[in-house]
Amino acid sequence: MxxxxxxxxxxxxxxxxxxxxxxxxxxxxxxxxxxxxxxxxxxxxxxxxxxxxxxxxxxxxxxxxxxxxxxxxxxxxxxxxxxxxxxxxxxxxxxxxxxxxxxxxxxxxxxxxxxxxxxxxxxxxxxxxAKYIEWMDAQLKQNLHTVRTNLLNRWMKGKISYEEVENQFEFLKLNIHGQLGIFIIKLSDKSNIESFINQWDKKLLLFGVQNIVEELVQEYTPNVIFKDTEDRLVGIVSITSTINWVGLSNILYNALKKYLGIETIINQKTIEESLGSIPELYQQMIKDIEKVEEYNPVVLAAKRYIDTYYYKQDLTLGEVADKIQVSQAYLSKLLKRELGHSFVDYLTKVRVEKAIQFMNDPTIKIYEVAEQVGYNTQHYFSTAFKKVMGVSPIGYRGGKGF
Known part of the structure; x- marks a missing residue:
């Protein structure tokens, strides 16, 4: 009444x-x-x-x-x-x-x-x-994840413009801003995954992957985590700590290996331009992942070890070869053939890429960047950086405006 x-x-x-x-x-x-x-x-x-x-x-x-x-x-x-x-x-x-x-x-x-x-x-x-609005709100909450994922995938594939996506950000609770990074996780090692799926279900596996990732990126707020149309997990996160961000891919890889027993390929980049540039960066990252998937298992294992321990000042080809149990000569030959780089050149490339991520934070000094990526002197670091980038670290920073 x-x-x-x-x-x-x-x-x-x-x-x-x-x-x-x-x-x-x-x-x-x-x-x-x-x-x-x-x-x-x-x-x-x-x-x-x-x-x-x-x-x-x-x-x-x-x-x-x-x-x-x-x-x-x-x-x-x-x-x-x-x-x-x-x-x-x-x-x-x-x-x-x-x-x-x-x-x-x-x-x-x-x-x-x-x-x-x-x-x-x-x-x-x-x-x-009021009842209709309540029903609509309930429907939106129930289907928010699907609606948001569909919108983001259409954006990633260039089917809609950034302006169209931006208009939906608040409605779909897509709160992303500030200094951002993006990572893509692709399940690898097909035999392990098929073994897992035989016991459970692919959806359950992907659900487990997403849960672990969401737990590990809680400090990177705001963030958006979604699956693309090929069941790759995509994360767009706010970078609150550069040092933590640079090490995130290793943390994610190790956690997924430990808790789910699966191998993954993880590509991680800092978004250096506007949000509108994300789809183009995403497409390039997918191409990089597809290239990595074609590598010989020995090269893939070596690459993963170098990508993880690049910061060790005394990292050598011998250490990597010992870890994956192949000869140095054989590993050197495979790296040159598939990566297009010698061990030293590839290690330098990885260190410089990591250094650039650190240098996006103007509060980290050049000598600190050098230490973070495995160089014991700023001079040695500057020489290696200039060889790859064609400009010194100081010149690179000056060109970025800080």
Missing amino acids: WKLLIADDEPRIRRGLKKSLNWEELDIEVIGEAEDGEMAFLMAKELQPDIMFVDINMPFLNGLQLIQKLNSILPNCIVIIITGYDEFSYVQQAIKFQVFDYLLKPVDSEELQKIVKKAIAKLESSKSK
Whole structure:
């Protein structure tokens, strides 16, 4: 039932209003009467009426003051003014406070019934709209993940513009901004994955991968994690710590290996341009991953070891060969053939790429960057950096504007 509260300082008027209509037939319950404005406000706050009859001339708090206060706590309550004052100034103020209707005393029962039925119709319409909005909200929450993933995949494939995606960011809770990084995780080692799927299910495996990744990137907020159309996991994250960000791919790889027993290929890049450049960067990263997938297993293992331990100042070809149990000569030959680089050149390339990520943070000094990527002197680092990039670390930073 709808709830009605009557506020009038005259007992006779209150009694007359209660008896004027068959409230039960109208599905209305009279939940209370108030003899002054303050009492009416307190009762309305507690009882939450759907409809209120309000007299303008009441003690302590007049009707218009009461309505103004009610608007802040009961914005959906329908207020009908019932008063003996037939002055245009009151009507003006009543309209300003969004009063539903205005009746003069003595109240005509037929007129009152007509207004009350109109009020009920509005309440029912509002209730239906509220239920529809609630249903839509529930549907959105239930399907938000799917809708968001579809939108992001269309963006990654260049099917929609960044402007179209940006317009949906708030609606789809895609809160990404600031210094950003992107990583892509591709499941590798087909035999291990097939073994896992035989016991469980591919969807379950991917769900496990995503759960572990989301747990590990919690500190990188805001972030967006989604699966692309080829079941690769894509993460776009806010970089809060450059040092942590540079080491993230190793953390993700080791965690997925430890907890799920699977091999993965992880490509990670800092987004150095605008958000609109992400699809192009994503496409290039996918090409890089596809190239890596074609490598000989020995090369892949060596590459992974170098990518993980590049920061060791004494990392050698012999150490890598020993770890993957092949001869140095054989490994050197494979690296040159498939990577197009000797061991030393590839290690230098990896160190310089990592150094560039560190150098995107202007608070990290050049000598600190050198130490982070495995060089014991800034001079040695500068020589290696210039050989790869054609410019010194200081010149590179100057070109970036810091």
